[in-house]
Amino acid sequence: MSIERSGAEILVESLVAKGVEFVFGYPGGAVLPIYDALFGENRIRHILVRHEAGAAHAAEGYARATGKPGVVLVTSGPGATNAVTGIADAFMDSIPMVVITGQVPTGLIGTDAFQEADTVGITRHCTKHNYLVKDASELAAIVDEAFHIATAGRPGPVVIDIPKDVQISLAHWTGRAPQRRTRYAPQTSAPAADIAEAVAMIAAAERPIFYTGGGIINAGPMASRLLRELQVLTGAPVTSTLMGLGAFPAADPAWLGMLGMHGTYEANMAMNKADLIIALGARFDDRVTGRLDAFAPYSRKIHVDIDRASINKTVRVDLPIIGDCAIVLEQMIATWLAAGHGKANLANWYEQIAGWRARNSLAYPDRGAEIMPQKAIERLYALTRDRDPVISTEVGQHQMWAAQYFHFDSPNKWLTSGGLGTMGYGLPAAIGAQAGLPDALVIDIAGDASIQMNIQELGTATQYRLPVKVFVLNNEWMGMVRQWQELTYESRYSNSYSDSLPDFVKLAEAYGWKGIRITSMDDLDAGIQAMIDHPGPVFVDCLVVKEANCYPMIPSGAAHTDMILYGDEVAGTMDDAAKALV
Amino acid sequence: MTPPRRSFDLPGPERTHTMNTETAEAQERHVLTITVDNEAGILAKIAGLFTARGYNIDSLTVADITDNHEVSRITIVTHGPPSIIDQIRAQLERLVPVHKVVDLTELGPYIERELALIKVAGTGNFRVEALRVADIFRAKVVDTTTSSFVFELTGSPDKIDTFVALMKELGLVEVGRTGVVGMVRGNQAA
Numbered sequence A: 001m002s003i004e005r006s007g008a009e010i011l012v013e014s015l016v017a018k019g020v021e022f023v024f025g026y027p028g029g030a031v032l033p034i035y036d037a038l039f040g041e042n043r044i045r046h047i048l049v050r051h052e053a054g055a056a057h058a059a060e061g062y063a064r065a066t067g068k069p070g071v072v073l074v075t076s077g078p079g080a081t082n083a084v085t086g087i088a089d090a091f092m093d094s095i096p097m098v099v100i101t102g103q104v105p106t107g108l109i110g111t112d113a114f115q116e117a118d119t120v121g122i123t124r125h126c127t128k129h130n131y132l133v134k135d136a137s138e139l140a141a142i143v144d145e146a147f148h149i150a151t152a153g154r155p156g157p158v159v160i161d162i163p164k165d166v167q168i169s170l171a172h173w174t175g176r177a178p179q180r181r182t183r184y185a186p187q188t189s190a191p192a193a194d195i196a197e198a199v200a201m202i203a204a205a206e207r208p209i210f211y212t213g214g215g216i217i218n219a220g221p222m223a224s225r226l227l228r229e230l231q232v233l234t235g236a237p238v239t240s241t242l243m244g245l246g247a248f249p250a251a252d253p254a255w256l257g258m259l260g261m262h263g264t265y266e267a268n269m270a271m272n273k274a275d276l277i278i279a280l281g282a283r284f285d286d287r288v289t290g291r292l293d294a295f296a297p298y299s300r301k302i303h304v305d306i307d308r309a310s311i312n313k314t315v316r317v318d319l320p321i322i323g324d325c326a327i328v329l330e331q332m333i334a335t336w337l338a339a340g341h342g343k344a345n346l347a348n349w350y351e352q353i354a355g356w357r358a359r360n361s362l363a364y365p366d367r368g369a370e371i372m373p374q375k376a377i378e379r380l381y382a383l384t385r386d387r388d389p390v391i392s393t394e395v396g397q398h399q400m401w402a403a404q405y406f407h408f409d410s411p412n413k414w415l416t417s418g419g420l421g422t423m424g425y426g427l428p429a430a431i432g433a434q435a436g437l438p439d440a441l442v443i444d445i446a447g448d449a450s451i452q453m454n455i456q457e458l459g460t461a462t463q464y465r466l467p468v469k470v471f472v473l474n475n476e477w478m479g480m481v482r483q484w485q486e487l488t489y490e491s492r493y494s495n496s497y498s499d500s501l502p503d504f505v506k507l508a509e510a511y512g513w514k515g516i517r518i519t520s521m522d523d524l525d526a527g528i529q530a531m532i533d534h535p536g537p538v539f540v541d542c543l544v545v546k547e548a549n550c551y552p553m554i555p556s557g558a559a560h561t562d563m564i565l566y567g568d569e570v571a572g573t574m575d576d577a578a579k580a581l582v
Numbered sequence B: 001m002t003p004p005r006r007s008f009d010l011p012g013p014e015r016t017h018t019m020n021t022e023t024a025e026a027q028e029r030h031v032l033t034i035t036v037d038n039e040a041g042i043l044a045k046i047a048g049l050f051t052a053r054g055y056n057i058d059s060l061t062v063a064d065i066t067d068n069h070e071v072s073r074i075t076i077v078t079h080g081p082p083s084i085i086d087q088i089r090a091q092l093e094r095l096v097p098v099h100k101v102v103d104l105t106e107l108g109p110y111i112e113r114e115l116a117l118i119k120v121a122g123t124g125n126f127r128v129e130a131l132r133v134a135d136i137f138r139a140k141v142v143d144t145t146t147s148s149f150v151f152e153l154t155g156s157p158d159k160i161d162t163f164v165a166l167m168k169e170l171g172l173v174e175v176g177r178t179g180v181v182g183m184v185r186g187n188q189a190a
Helices: A007-017 A029-038 A052-066 A078-093 A136-151 A164-168 A192-204 A214-218 A221-234 A265-273 A325-338 A347-357 A373-387 A397-405 A426-436 A455-463 A479-488 A504-510 A521-533 B042-052 B082-093 B125-136 B157-168
Strands: A003-006 A022-025 A045-048 A070-074 A097-103 A129-132 A157-163 A170-173 A208-212 A238-240 A255-258 A276-280 A300-305 A319-322 A390-393 A442-447 A469-474 A514-518 A538-543 B028-037 B059-064 B071-080 B098-103 B110-121 B140-145 B148-155 B172-177 B181-184
Touching: A003 A007, A007 A029, A007 A136, A007 A164, A007 A170, A022 A052, A022 A426, A029 A070, A029 A097, A029 A164, A045 A426, A045 A455, A052 A070, A052 A078, A052 A097, A052 A426, A052 A455, A070 A078, A078 A097, A078 A157, A097 A136, A097 A164, A129 A136, A136 A157, A136 A164, A136 A170, A157 A164, A192 A276, A192 A300, A192 A319, A192 A325, A208 A221, A208 A265, A214 A221, A214 A325, A221 A325, A238 A265, A255 A265, A255 A397, A265 A347, A276 A325, A373 A397, A373 A442, A373 A469, A373 A521, A390 A397, A390 A426, A397 A442, A397 A469, A397 A479, A426 A442, A426 A455, A426 A469, A455 A504, A469 A504, A469 A521, A504 A514, A504 A538, A514 A521, A521 A538, B028 B042, B028 B082, B028 B181, B042 B071, B042 B082, B071 B082, B071 B181, B082 B098, B110 B157, B125 B140, B125 B148, B125 B157, B148 B157, B157 B172
Parallel strands: A022 A045, A022 A070, A070 A097, A097 A157, A129 A157, A208 A238, A208 A276, A238 A255, A276 A300, A300 A319, A390 A442, A442 A469, A469 A538, A514 A538
Antiparallel strands: A003 A170, B028 B071, B028 B098, B059 B071, B110 B148, B110 B172, B110 B181, B140 B148
16 A cells, blocks of 8 residues: 655654654754644654753653663754754763754755754764655655664664655655665674683683673663673673663672772772773773773773774773674673583682772761761662662762662663763653653752753653652752862862752742752651652752762772772872873 | 872873874874765765864775766775774774775785876976976876976876976976775775
């Protein structure tokens, strides 16, 4: 059956065919035909955000929490440019996302028309791929390929820019996407010889460590299960990047905590002293490696990644394995069992690790009735863990504290902006996650500065009755900026004070949320409990110790062994070369 | 009383090490051929990739090579340490419209050719000598006036460099070069 449909209708049908449940968007002139096609459409739910950045982050949160690609719909010009931060964020963190942008009519492209922007040009280097659709007859095949590209291999955002005339013009719609040649087919499984070599290296190692990343989460829940299986077989301890938290259960004795700039002492020391690092879906980011020439100097390295360009980018490895983490882990387990390897005796290694653990690197001082932010996260974790919550964050100190003191035992529960480090990510991401998981307890752990970057999205949660919780660690500072200024600019706090903060409780109430303020340890637990118990959206303004710092910390450009812990009194200045490091 | 404080001992750049600034690795010149879907923006995407990641482009040529104009071949001459050359290949290969990246320098014996138009003005002995040198280089005269020649010369970039250097003494006015195209030797496609 072939009938004539408008480009806009073909788009909507194609999205339905792809199983899209939610579109996060904001209308405007150049997408009016698509919005008209969505009118009364009950197979797709449109979530109207308050700013296009919110749409992109909501789609990211939805994707991260559900494992399905997020879909964004915005208009041309400012609609598209406002979404760019979220697109760049998804690109850095490998989040599958399809972004549909309206464009001025084909005949007006290039004339500086009203609300015209070169969306394809602007997003070229922050998308996995992008399209400008010239003809409605191409649309179905493009949507089909866009979803394939967004989700296959290393996931990422794909932009489809559709001029308004293409949305209106008619084309044949056959009921399904025409077959496009499959030009994108990333390698997913590894050669048996590489797997055998990797397994032999693991079996022979005396001080092995798994260094896992977001790739495990992206490879699906099966990859996390297989990681556990391989860990049990090999006995090697596990650390993870920020993006990989939840892939390995934090409750497991082999768990070392997060590594890197604000990682635990034991994780960083173990990376430094290991004789074999098995990197799984992690990319040796500068936050993880610290000073490169001092990074893991005694180890051989196996690097499993689906993106060949991640191999040897910053750290040279001994054995690169290109493939999907789940498939490669399955291959490794099968080869390990077939080779008859037993669990190696790692007693000495674990003894060394126990010594590092004894430093208790996450310890922090007690301030009596005043709430240490670390304590707030610990209590939040203790009181919500039985609900298996989904946690999103903004970016800054609170994000690192959440990573350190909130513990994850399963994947897809932790939504954070790791690569791009986007303040304002957490609230819309929580909204997206809540849309996809209506029964989950979804909490955005935020800071007083970050939350204001997309605070307009409070209205979105209200409109769709999404019971998200926002838990602000309010220290009246851009805390991480303040911390760096304290440590490296002799406490010259240039523009990092959060002046003129709104009354968050009143603000929340103005949006129809419940507002709760927590001011002392005496009402911390009760406040958190009230937040959990309220069926609707809740904004918690938790006033914490203002000058608390986030430790452990490896200063930018320092080695894993140069960690600063709480109680180390540090201050001072850096030479210009060190200041130039991010 | 202020507690005792220690200051950071952070490394200056001479102690830091990244592969991008590594000087120990020798620079190598590589000729890459890239077959791509001939779609809008692909050249911008590839050129932009080089700019964004700080890779070098010494020359870049592109033209479509199929009857239906669906596939183009891009030849890029680049230089950098081997680790960066490897990154360039990997980064190119992950672009969706890129079918294949071939490093001719890595692959083995190959030919590279470039075409140049060289305008020389002069009279008398200069003019005679220019024509004589052109003959030795097997350059063709494609335009002439009584006081000038335009030579067409095809060859390796070295040969063209040498010719242009000689013409500087003989009234060189203008040079246009296409950049390199390359192909592996033998009876197989790369």
